[in-house]
Amino acid sequence: MTLTELYAARVAEGCLTADPAQEAALVPLEKIRTKLAAPVKKGFLGFGTQPAEGPMGVYLWGGVGRGKSMLMDLFHEASPVPSRRVHFHAFMQEAHEAMHEARAAETRDALEPFARSVIAQTRVLCFDEMQITDITDAMIVGRLFEKLFAAGVHVVTTSNRVPDDLYENGLNRALFVPFINMVKERMIVHELVAARDYRQDRLGDEQTYFIGGGALDEVWERLTDGVSEGLTLRVKGRDLRLEDFRSGVARASFADLCGKPLGAADYLALARAVRVLILTNVPKLSRAHGNEARRFVTLIDALYEARVRLIMSAEAEPEDLSPGDVFEFERTASRLREMQAADWGAGQE
Known part of the structure; x- marks a missing residue:
């Protein structure tokens, strides 16, 4: 069942109200779902990996209460591959804790063990409410996404901000700009323009x-x-x-x-x-x-x-x-x- 069909079924059940803006946002999400459903090659870890060509996910942004999280949950539910849904803040907290342990073990690249564990466990990450407010997070997230994309892990994320406004006026923001460019180049950026909150x-x-x-x-x-x-x-x-x-x-x-x-x-x-x-x-x-x-x-x-x-x-x-x-x-x-x-x-x- 496609996302459009699943959405229509929820509308017919009375669980959702049909919204043209939400229906339009299903198109890029379905594009990624279809890509993930295609046959995959085996990676060096023995897990299925998706080729890194083409869009590696969807960055869904827009005003509060427009249905971004609901649409991401719908994608997560219909994902044909192992998918994890997590709030962005909670995920970054996990990253910090894992890196702290890696440094204590004198690991050369403290981010590498965490990235490998994520890659081994899932093929698509669904992040709710991405926002960058901390310089440490800003530095981590760019390197992490590079590793995830290279390993074929796709990302679907929601945000209240257009990518260019992430970490706006943040300390040393110029160092974060390459990540913004990577999001725009590697992901489908879609604005959810629903008028209704x-x-x-x-x-x-x-x-x-x-x-x-x-x-x-x-x-x-x-x-x-x-x-x-x-x-x-x-x-x-x-x-x-x-x-x-x-x-x-x-x-x-x-x-x-x-x-x-x-x-x-x-x-x-x-x-x-x-x-x-x-x-x-x-x-x-x-x-x-x-x-x-x-x-x-x-x-x-x-x-x-x-x-x-x-x-x-x-x-x-x-x-x-x-x-x-x-x-x-x-x-x-x-x-x-x-x-x-x-x-x-x-x-x-």
């Missing part, structure tokens, strides 16, 4: 701020179908772990994010990695919660600047969460009110 539609005009709890479990189920991949963010040599995460939607408690010694760098990394945050159990903040309150203010500032959609449960209304004269909380309360608007985050990348 399906993720926003799932929320619609529904309540996003709940006093004393609310139906946050139901919101999580609706936005993620109850499936969690988890996400680990590497921040200044430390790991920030989100157990509940899928396709840009994360769920965490106040204690998880503000009750631990996290800082602005952690919250900025979180804001870059997620598009919707479900934040639970925010208490009233008194003088006894000085550190927690300051972290909460910093978290909300990071989410606000990144225009992350916030769904939150708390013990009180925003204005009553903390005395303004204690934590200068007035701005935070105002931002929490603004972030409750139905169209908040709709215009983000």
